[in-house]
Amino acid sequence: PWLGSIDDxxxxxxxxxxxxxxxxFNGQATITSIGDPxxxxxxxxxxxxxxxxxxxxxxxxxxxxxxxxxxxxxxEASATNTxxxxxxxLRPGYHNRPGDLFRQEFINAVSHFPVIRFMDFxxxxxxxxxxxxxxxxxxxxxxxxxMLRGAPxxxxxxxxxxxxxxxxxxxxxxATDSYVQSLAHLLKDNLHQDAVIYFEYSNExxxxxxxxxxxxxxxxxxxxxxxxDGGAATTLNDDAGQCDRNDETLxxxxxxxxxxxxxxDIFIETFSPGNRSxxxxxxxxxxxxxxxxxxxxxxxxxxxxxxxxxxxxxxxHFYGLAGAAYVNADGAAANATPAQLLATMISxxxxxxxxxxxxxxxxxxxxxxxxxxxxxxIFQIKALQYxxxxxxxxxxxxxxxxxxxANRAPGMKDLLLHDLGTNxxxxxxxxxxxxxxxxxxxxxxxxxxxxxxxELENMHTPKLKAIYELAGIVEDNExxxxxxxxxxxxxxxxxxxxxxxxxxxxxxxxxRVSDNTSALATVLASEDLTVTLPDYPAxxxxxxxxxxxxxxxxxxxxxxxxxxxxxxxxxxVLSVFPNPFSDSVTVxxxxxxxxxxxxxxxxxxxxxxxxxxxxxxxxxxxxxxxGVFYVEMIYDGGRSSGRRIVKR
Numbered sequence: 165p166w167l168g169s170i171d172d173x174x175x176x177x178x179x180x181x182x183x184x185x186x187x188x189f190n191g192q193a194t195i196t197s198i199g200d201p202x203x204x205x206x207x208x209x210x211x212x213x214x215x216x217x218x219x220x221x222x223x224x225x226x227x228x229x230x231x232x233x234x235x236x237x238x239x240e241a242s243a244t245n246t247x248x249x250x251x252x253x254l255r256p257g258y259h260n261r262p263g264d265l266f267r268q269e270f271i272n273a274v275s276h277f278p279v280i281r282f283m284d285f286x287x288x289x290x291x292x293x294x295x296x297x298x299x300x301x302x303x304x305x306x307x308x309x310x311m312l313r314g315a316p317x318x319x320x321x322x323x324x325x326x327x328x329x330x331x332x333x334x335x336x337x338x339a340t341d342s343y344v345q346s347l348a349h350l351l352k353d354n355l356h357q358d359a360v361i362y363f364e365y366s367n368e369x370x371x372x373x374x375x376x377x378x379x380x381x382x383x384x385x386x387x388x389x390x391x392x393d394g395g396a397a398t399t400l401n402d403d404a405g406q407c408d409r410n411d412e413t414l415x416x417x418x419x420x421x422x423x424x425x426x427x428x429d430i431f432i433e434t435f436s437p438g439n440r441s442x443x444x445x446x447x448x449x450x451x452x453x454x455x456x457x458x459x460x461x462x463x464x465x466x467x468x469x470x471x472x473x474x475x476x477x478x479x480x481h482f483y484g485l486a487g488a489a490y491v492n493a494d495g496a497a498a499n500a501t502p503a504q505l506l507a508t509m510i511s512x513x514x515x516x517x518x519x520x521x522x523x524x525x526x527x528x529x530x531x532x533x534x535x536x537x538x539x540x541x542i543f544q545i546k547a548l549q550y551x552x553x554x555x556x557x558x559x560x561x562x563x564x565x566x567x568x569x570a571n572r573a574p575g576m577k578d579l580l581l582h583d584l585g586t587n588x589x590x591x592x593x594x595x596x597x598x599x600x601x602x603x604x605x606x607x608x609x610x611x612x613x614x615x616x617x618x619e620l621e622n623m624h625t626p627k628l629k630a631i632y633e634l635a636g637i638v639e640d641n642e643x644x645x646x647x648x649x650x651x652x653x654x655x656x657x658x659x660x661x662x663x664x665x666x667x668x669x670x671x672x673x674x675x676r677v678s679d680n681t682s683a684l685a686t687v688l689a690s691e692d693l694t695v696t697l698p699d700y701p702a703x704x705x706x707x708x709x710x711x712x713x714x715x716x717x718x719x720x721x722x723x724x725x726x727x728x729x730x731x732x733x734x735x736x737v738l739s740v741f742p743n744p745f746s747d748s749v750t751v752x753x754x755x756x757x758x759x760x761x762x763x764x765x766x767x768x769x770x771x772x773x774x775x776x777x778x779x780x781x782x783x784x785x786x787x788x789x790x791g792v793f794y795v796e797m798i799y800d801g802g803r804s805s806g807r808r809i810v811k812r
Contacts, residue, residue: 171609173565175225176790178619179764180269182224183256183682188217191248192237199230211240220253221682224765225789249310256765257676257683260695265322268674268686272717273604273620274327276637279362281332281550281600287314288334288367290375295382299338301346317347321354330360332450332550332600335427337366337376344427348434360445361431362483362598364452364550365424369416371454377416380423384415404471406527407464417453417465424449425473425481440480448483452550455487459518459535463527466543484546484597489516489533490555491583493570498562502570505563506579509554509570513583520593533587537594549599552584553627557612564610571613572790572812573626580630589634601631621764622792622810623717624744643808644668644712644720647675647693652705652725659700659708663693666712666720673715678766680707709766719764719808721794740795744810747786749795753779757799761785761809764792785811 187195191214195204200222207218222229238246254262274280283289291313292299305316324331335344351361366376387398400418403409428449435442453462462485466478473481493500496508518532530538533547540547554576556567570576588596606615616627624641632639648664666672677685677695685695697708705725712720739752751759756777761770769788774781776799788811795807 171561171564172568172607174790176608176618177225177227178621179224179791180256180619180621180683181227182222183765184259184684185220185222185229185256186217186254186259187220187231187252188215189248189251190214190216191239191242191246192216192235193233193248194235196232196234197230198232199228200226202226202229214239216248224763224767257678257686260685260687260697264686265319266326267620268688269620269713269717271323271326272673272713272715273617273623274323274329275715276623276632277329277635279330279332279360279598279600280324280327281362281602282315282320283332283334283367284603285315286317286320286334288336288376292336292338292366292376292379294375295338295379296386297338298340299336299343300340301343304343317350318354321351324359325354325356328356328358330362331355332362332364334367335363335365337369337379339427341426341430344430345434348431352435360448362448362450363427363431364450364486365420365427367550368452368454368488369420370457380419381412381416384419385412387419388415399468399472402468402471404464404468406460406467414461414464417461418468420453421451421465421469421482422472424451425469428481443480444483449481450548450550451482451485453485453487455489455533455536455549459530459532459539460528462536462539463530463542466539467527470543478543479545482543482545484548485536485540485543486548486550487533487536488551488602489549489588490551490553491516491579492555493567496563500563500566502566502573503575505556505566505570506573506575509579510582513579513587516583517587517591517594533591533596534593537596546597547594548597549588551602552588552599553601553603553614553616554579555612555614557610557614559611561610567610568608568613571608571627575626577626577630580627581633584630584634619791621717621719624810625812640670640714640716640718642669642714643718644672644714646720647710647712650708650710650725652708654702654705655696657699659697659702659705661695661697661708661710661725663710665689665693668712668714668718671715672712674713676711676713676719678709678711679704680766683765707766711766719792719794721796721807738795738797738807740807740809743807744812745785746812748782748784749809750780750782751795753797755797755799757797759783759795759797761788762794762796764794769793 192209203221205219205221209216235244236247237244258264305312305314307316307318368374369376369380371377384400388401390396391398400415401409407414431447432440432442435446470477491509491513493505493508496505516532518534520534520538521530537547554571556571584599588594588599601616603614605617605620608618616631617625644666647666650663652659652661661677672689674689675687676683684697687693687695708725740749756775756779759772759774760768762768790812793809795809
């Protein structure tokens, strides 16, 4: 489901979520939609294979796909309400790739960044048993499970290997030593050899809003109670010179770093048996705590750690400490404009810098990012951010439309460059290390406009432009050329489509086959450039199109089987500006005809005849939703090259 349209003034929904989904399952059932209206078409049951298939057609703008299965029969001979199994729903554009775990567009998007944090991916929050329950390796999610609450570790490995990226993982709060050891072996045996593993103990164990906080604190209290009752001694409530030894919250922090050490020791021994050579080079434990709270807590906990494990032990067991220094618009007027919200966020970023201790020994002072970085320097480790970015959530609907607009505004780039560049990486008092942006893609609602983009097909948002600049990533704005020589033949009821390769200034990664109803198929650039579309209506062959996609998800215009037209010649140039746009665009052309704008599904959203000679025209397009569109000029005997435009 895509929640953005609830609050979004533009009701934005990613274009490629619409189209035809291919549903299949073993058994029989009556299927109805109880979410947004969708169409269930071409439903068939094959008694020989006990397979039901159907098309689930989602119209553009709809986002809540909620299917109900009633009158189920596991086999034709089974009683009613015995269930079905092997349910599969293939999204538009991937009907021909049932074995693919990830969309190529997702792989392309992720591949630009050096590290992937998998906290939400594996569903870290609020999934632990109550203390004293534990999570054993046999309890983990497996790819073979019928329903997944969070992704299995095997999927973490597959994505990291496909993209050749480092990983940041979150160890379950109730995981036993045996679980940790099995996970370490799984990663060592299967993760690509160049991968570095950052890890933290669960997520935000400092946060009372999560059940992992309750678990960790209960475990700390239990350890102390055992000592009080005459059992094994503990150091969790020892006096270490900083903070109140009877502070229960402090016990939780101390248990956190103790458990981090235990987990780190297991990982390091697994990756470099008999020595610690894998520490930092391969295994990077990160003490992640609350930067928005009382900064001296980091010092309290780490001072205790060295009191227990010896001087210098922090830098021997932790790569760094981390916070989540989000920037927000708290204090802005209830009717603040997007520009005013961004200005408030700049001020918030300045305030978030904080300050150093009043004196080197005044451990109860120090604030914000500077205060955290100072503690990292004292213990000779790195300062990181386990999450960062703009936080305009909270759940209130007050001024939510402008809060969302601020996250799309061009000024968001400048805000992030200031907050993460000026006030993190380039600040001489902070000299920040790795900062993990939260998150790559999301809807924008009253609960937050977190995503660096709202659709993976648009990798050129103001947020991403800032991230590229900060990370030294070269932004590629140039799309591929048209695929050539598109042709189709029928083999019985199947359509067989072929084409020749497109070229790109970086690399074409894949081709998208679509028609006037939906994206249909994906073919990787490394594969044979052909696809078979089963049971395709011959009357619709003229609507088939092939689009090339490059490594930054830029697309070519499409080439149609009806014309097989190649890319523009020198005499049919088309220019469109500004791009991105909000209300209107100017189109300049040196040969007229029918000016056509289509969305990412190839569906026409605008058409205008502009005469046959060269000219210039302003198009009012404020009625279009935010998203990516293609402009081209069609004339007798040809067409111009398509121009990608972005409305926001």
